[in-house]
Amino acid sequence: MALNENPSLANQAVSAKKIKCLRCKKDTFKSALGLAKHQDALGHHHFICPTCKKEFGTEKGRDDHKRSHNRRPMPKNDCTAFPIRGPVTQHEQQQTNQLQVQQQPQETPTSVAQRVEHLALAFSQSSGTTLDGYTGSNWFPGGLLNEVRLYCNGNFFMTLTPVEQDLVHANLITRCHSTARLQKQGYTMPNSTEANKVYPRKSTVPRYYFRGTPKPSLLQRRRAVVIDCEMVQVQRWRRDLAFLSAVDFLTGEVLINNYVQPTGKVTDWTTKISGITPAAMAEAVASGQALNGWQSAREALFNYVDAQTILIGHSLNSDLDVLGIYHTRVVDSVIVASEAVFGSFSSFNRLYSLKTLSEEFLNLQIQPENQSHVCLEDTFATRDVVLCFVQNPERLIAWGGIAKARYDAEQAQREARRRQKKEIKARTAAKQQQAAAEQPLAPREPTSQSGVYQGFSDIDEYGGCDGDSETLRWSDVAEACGWPHPDTGYDPLSD
Template structure:
């Protein structure tokens, strides 16, 4: 074959013998260009590398980035099918963050790797969480989940009693999820009540992201403190700007609660950090819950602990060794915190002896250095 010019020859070499001017990597990223028969031959010869790559849910406006290097696949067909399914479900949320569902037992979201549970173990995990609920079984369907003793003084909110409702009863026509991790970022109103301005929820069993939305409280409510460092908000104008940028905004706590009830019922175990505060600002009566802060407190034999030791950041740092991040402009990521509560719950189930040892050590340390008035 002849070419009339040197540039034409170069174009031919690129088109016929390479990709973007580079040699095709038929053992790696360009393996999809081979026929099934050719791939099978390479695989039989031990030449073809497995390259599953992660499932990815791309954020709005994000640019495609190359996938990480090939990783060993420890998931079977069931894990692959489940990853595909939750990817499809999460795409509908139009998430503002990148999500990678990997095949090595991890899920990357908010820049942090979170544990996935194999399909074979997902049935048992429900019973395990059931065993560490903070209320006795007979009280779980009628009472409020109790707050951690350390945070008792912070529970000074006075919401109208008539606003509160029990979670929905079981509906066989629309089965709820078994375990859901939640987190709410809140502002302080003039009457000192807390109202949610961000809400996130995650299916603990599958890692499926259920909610990651802003919540616009009634503009008639005067906000005393927007808690900008954690919420990333300075006023109602920020919520409106986010809505115009494509973020999902729920209209008040009633809409947030209704959205939550699409996934849960009275039998759902809700996992969170200081979860009573989150449930109160949603006006939910739900006693079937695991508060990871209270679970840590119980492991310390209900001894007094400093608030800093029981913060979500400290627990994540001291137990699963995860460093949570705060964005300088957008504050704390509610979705990150929901995943963090989930991760803490899984860690506490897996390492009960380490949990008790660490909790007792923290309590003993506090006794040594606490002021006499607190001892």
């Protein structure tokens, strides 16, 4: 640090005090310039309190001193208008309250809206998401928000205290689905990977590329992570990963929120659903903000999860398929909601969308009509839906009963419509048969066709077939046309 950059050093050269380094306590400097050179060489710069300009040797000492400014009591006026202490105390308290009210700026709706907009902009531009550490002097007044929230795409989401995080994690462990349920819902399990090597599913990553989450190690991983993926369609109607969002389920911290460069040639960007465009992907790749393929995305996720981490998602099996991951500690919002409706051991006749669950449990509007999905917003919505399931199990049970009654009523109406259509069709067929029976049949003309086409002579003019006619076999047609006989393999065209 140069001498002209720290005015306090110049003041020390004029004063009669010893020139001393506050970091190492060395006081043998002959001038402030010597101290400045010492500080530049060893990094022993002073830390100055911005309030009172006092210097400290360590940053911790300066921070402790700054906090002492906030703990100083409010000034009180000495009052002598009362002969006894009781009224004096009450009067001083009233004056103190009035002084505090006068010192607080009056809040206006405009200033509140400006602060909300400012926080939203700062939040969207930062890499983190939690606002728990916000220490600005301006904050929401009482009544606007009853707690600090997470913000994304115009919506606010829940935060948890450390105690609540421990309780929620304990409840999440009991909510993990059984292996049988996961397999029934299409999850890829480790014991099914070998079978899928022979017939890999074409729609996602081939099964021989699948990996399990890392084994627990000394590295501290996250206890619970919620993820969501956006996909595009590549050659041969396969789905490929194009965007990955991962959020710490307990703290709300954004871990990953990146484009993922597809590994194949994209045939359909599915922009109306995913929101992924070729221009946005190209810009992310050019700026180095995109992960290089689904395997890089999987490795990035493995930096935060291991085999003990609870993975949360909405239809999480689809996300794990495009990431090439099998995992057994899973809480799927689709499964939790469907089990509340149809039972824990029953098949699911209906699966509920994230948009429906967000509206019914959170009164939250996501995925508006004619607009594409926002991956990070869907991730936060899934998190809040599962939090609502865990923290309000009675509400989930009540909703399940109402949803089951609604489903049964819809099924009854659908069955009634199906029965009505069947009856109408039967009456129409009966009328057609009656009309056909009343009309005299025209005599048939002898057919001139022979050989392989004789089988068609049994089709009457009304499109019906004689039940006693011989069934025409494709092998007879093929043999008559000169193709190899299916039994002997003889090819008449080979001569």
